[in-house]
């Protein structure tokens with residue numbers, strides 16, 4: 001099924017609204033989900049609505065929440081999202097951090113207990129768009145952990161993403177490094193499973209610890225595991241994401257004893273820096289341009305695969321998907337249609 005992004009946004013908006021969200025909340029969540037699809041991250045696109053409906057019905061996602069401001073010194077704040085839509089509160093937290101960094105040069109926000117904040121790059125993009133450098137470390141608390149530590153074959157982490165954003169220049173868009181510390185985001189295993197496609201090599205072990213490309217090992221018992229990216233390096237980054245966004249921010253952690261159903265809870269530590277406090281804007285911008293040109297000037301190992309910088313694949317995917325529409329696999333479409341029927345939501349793609 002190929003769907004135009006405007007229609008998909010309208011459908012997502014009706015879906016979130018049917019869950020009881022205000023028009024403003026529904027618009028932000030729908031925008032975030034469809035922008036994830038547009039950037040090629042279907043794992044964090046409209047397919048997530050299936051989990052959101054499950055969590056709304058289970059009471060682990062709460063609509064129209066105002067975050068509790070736990071503390072605020074002007075440069076460091078801690079917010080508790082009270083299980084509200086992460087897309088809304090994480091955006092507000094980053095907007096707070098940008099404003100504080102504009103005043104003080106740097107700002108730190110600890111966000112606790114947000115329901116799924118989605119594509120972390122969305123927040124890096126907002127900060128970089130305001131001329132800021134941003135670092136985001138995220139943990140996830142949601143049922144049994146599916147990601148094994150290096151050398152392990154039992155899950156000890158969730159997919160704990162990290163995002164680092166560097167502002168763009170007059171000649172180049174911002175650098176946006178944004179990825180899960182697992183070899184692949186869990187949603188990509190779901191997308192492959194739904195589409196009946198194999199996963200890439202080196203991403204999964206079955207329950208016996210044997211390498212496999214079959215995504216169904218994460219969707220049937222006994223479960224397999226997803227591996228961390230980059231062996232001990234990704235495993236180490238997953239650990240510090242967990243500690244920075246969980247233990248240090250004070251958000252729910254993978255070790256917190258939980259009821260079987262707690263939805264998808266994210267903690268996030270955001271550090272936003274005004275780079276103009278570190279060096280002169282003109283020399284910084286020309287050095288960023290020089291560095292991007294330098295990296296991209298490397299001869300490609302494969303002529304058909306040009307050297308790119310972080311953020312570029314998403315911009316290319318967005319341009320293509322705006323023009324050609326967004327492909328939604330049959331299983332995801334059937335799940336969304338089932339929700340639409342149950343909640344009497346119009347589907348006019």
Ligand code: NAD
Nearest residue numbers: 118119120121159161176177178179180185308309310311
């Ligand atoms: P990924 O493996 O596709 O990596 C994406 C990053 O790598 C981007 O910065 C991209 O620009 C860069 N990249 C990709 N190909 C490149 C190339 N050829 N050259 C240079 N750079 C390249 O991403 P992922 O790990 O699957 O994560 C997908 C999304 O899932 C992210 O947006 C992440 O924030 C999100 N996520 C969220 C949660 C959560 O709990 N909220 C958990 C995990 C992941």
